[in-house]
Amino acid sequence: xxxxxxxxxxxxxxxxxxxxxxxxxxxxxxxxxxxxxxxxxxxxxxxxxxxxxxxxxxxxxxxxxxxxxxxxxxxxxxxxxxxxxxxxxxxxxxxxxxxxxxxxxxxxxxxxx
Amino acid sequence: xxxxxxxxxxxxxxxxxxxxxxxxxxxxxxxxxxxxxxxxxxxxxxxxxxxxxxxxxxxxxxxxxxxxxxxxxxxxxxxxxxxxxxxxxxxxxxxxxxxxxxxxxxxxxxxxxxx
Numbered sequence: 001x002x003x004x005x006x007x008x009x010x011x012x013x014x015x016x017x018x019x020x021x022x023x024x025x026x027x028x029x030x031x032x033x034x035x036x037x038x039x040x041x042x043x044x045x046x047x048x049x050x051x052x053x054x055x056x057x058x059x060x061x062x063x064x065x066x067x068x069x070x071x072x073x074x075x076x077x078x079x080x081x082x083x084x085x086x087x088x089x090x091x092x093x094x095x096x097x098x099x100x101x102x103x104x105x106x107x108x109x110x111x112x113x
Numbered sequence: 114x115x116x117x118x119x120x121x122x123x124x125x126x127x128x129x130x131x132x133x134x135x136x137x138x139x140x141x142x143x144x145x146x147x148x149x150x151x152x153x154x155x156x157x158x159x160x161x162x163x164x165x166x167x168x169x170x171x172x173x174x175x176x177x178x179x180x181x182x183x184x185x186x187x188x189x190x191x192x193x194x195x196x197x198x199x200x201x202x203x204x205x206x207x208x209x210x211x212x213x214x215x216x217x218x219x220x221x222x223x224x225x226x227x228x
Contacts (some may be wrong), residue, residue: 004155020161033215045156045219063145086192091155095215100171103155 002027006104013082015110020067021077021107023092034068034075040088040102040105047089051075072093079109083112089113115221117142121202125226126194134189135221136204141210145187146217149173150201159202162187194227201225 003026007019013019025034036048051068058066063083067076079086092104117138126132136145144163148171155175158171168179176198180188191198201224205217218224 010188035216037219042202043222045205047216049217050216060128095217100158100161101148101217102158103157104201105155 002094002096002102004092004102004104005054006092006107008107009105010108010110012078012110012112015082015084017108018078018080019081019082019109021079021090021109023077023104024074025075025092025094025102027073027094027096029096034066034078035095035101036064036066036075037093037103038086038088039073039091040085042086045091049077050096071105082111084111084113117204117206117218119202119223120221121223122221123224125194125228128195129227130194132191132194132203132225134204134225136187136220138185138187138204138206138220141184142176142206142218143216144206145181146205147171147177147179147187147206148205149191150203150222152185156203164193191227194225196227198208199225199227 003025016077032053034051038046049061053112059075065078068072087096091106093101120135146161147159150156162168162181165181178190203222204220207217
């Protein structure tokens with residue numbers, strides 16, 4: 001069975017600085033997808049970034065980028081130029097094709113002025 | 114307008130009551146999902162449906178049932194609510210043709226409290 005582990009329950013960063021959130025996963029699959037979702041205090045689950053396992057190139061989305069290490073089964077999220085609006089819970093998730101998402105337990109990120 | 118809507122947004126009910134949570138989507142997606150979020154546990158899958166005639170149990174389906182009334186509508190029912198079903202419930206959809214069929218998009222969530 002697939003599992004997703006986020007080992008950092010809480011992180012903090014100063015505005016305009018860079019922060020990296022960690023995620024590891026366990027699977028025997030070769031083709032799959034990885035996601036980072038953001039959940040601000042409004043509780044909405046918002047897609048941040050998506051990575052296809054068969055692509056070696058790391059995904060980027062504006063200030064958000066990932067470091068995808070397939071062999072190590074690692075999928076970290078880097079947030080550059082952190083903004084106060086980035087304060088949220090961040091969830092890493094694994095999906096095998098169009099199947100269900102397997103979520104980690106989340107990392108609470110606080111951005112300080 | 115939101116692509117994925119959930120009603121109600123908040124609900125307080127009593128133990129033993131039957132309650133239905135509804136989800137509608139205008140994204141044209143085939144696949145719909147119900148998840149439950151508890152503090153410290155992330156989101157866990159309750160049920161999912163790949164089309165109107167296809168319903169599947171997730172990892173925590175006990176105590177829940179679902180109905181896929183149409184491609185755009187997927188309801189979750191608690192036949193006899195109990196306090197440990199107090200949680201935040203999310204509906205999600207996926208299945209755009211072509212690119213990103215694997216990506217799930219979430220509704221705003223329903224906060225359910227069972228007293």
